[in-house]
Amino acid sequence: MLTLNRLTLALALIGGILAAPAKRTVAYYNPNNGGGSEVDIVSPGLGEPLNVISDPLLTCSDLLTNNFLSFAQDVGFSTECLGIHLGDPQQANLGDGNGAVDQLVEYRENYNLGGTCLESLIGGNHLRGWIQNGPSANSGAWFLAVSQEENVAEGHNIVPNGYNIGRDNLVANANAWAADQSAYSLTVEYVSGLLPSGSNGINHGISQDGQVAVITVTKN
Template identity: 55%
Template structure:
């Protein structure tokens, strides 16, 4: 039976989410990890969206998350160039602190060159981290999503940018979306107890509401 079961222990959401097909994700904080990445300078960005390990396996690959991102308004960075140092995350899977797998940016309707506009005028973007160590191998993708200022402002995060970025991505993703020959159906579940609300430890001192959104992405057509 394919089901998703979350057991709440006090105020801590345990992420075992057991089904016959595996787990949605493991809570990084239960095994020495963090729900904040390491942005340098002592602060971190919240891992505020999780692509469930119960999603279609093809979605959870590097190519798969890129194609899904393109279906919901994001794409690879402008001309493949990355500005700034990569950030790292410890997902409690035994791999320790690992650099982001990729960073994807809002594409303004053009997945080839649209992210160049995002580089100039700002917009939504997210970093991807994969939970695949031997201690917690869910295959889930943890995303640090945020809305950022334009190039002139150094791409700093806008006020309330972590909540805003998360909510924009989720709004674009939920329901049926498609890109080229692949169609996706995505459902969302709001989770509390993984991230602490407020600004303690958060990069730029920007407070968050403490909500993490779990997305389960299913490929319903690939023709």
């Protein structure tokens, strides 16, 4: 016989399943088509490229951020050192009808020794993330701004070519994770046309190649 607490939990779980969005016909929508941009907003006229789009299987649940954190940890990231964050959140408009919204997550490279606290000191890979889930383009995909950072003495500025490097390091880690287990399969496609190449409008004036890595995870 279910106790009241167990019944409440069961109903909550059922409600979460019923509330989950239907299976999508597309992995993501082009933000530019909905008045958004594949570049986030750091300051007026400047932003960082949303150079990775990730659809890591479990985004269709009420635990969106927790599920994405699990995926991010599998590919070498984790939460910030001691939960401490300095600096204002960046915003992004994913063309989904939500307008410009604050980042949902910010994760740093998780070193084997020292974890993300070491990244805060010596630099490393780093990502910010948003979910495309607005009323006009509800794909559920994560849009990520990934970059390789300098150390704390350099103010965590982006290293030369740091946007391309950060993206490609994440992709390499994701491929290594997929090759090391059998429960999931992963594909990566580099897509052009979403993001202009070059440094125009890009924070720190750092040029990038305009390629967006689209990562898709499926259960075997």
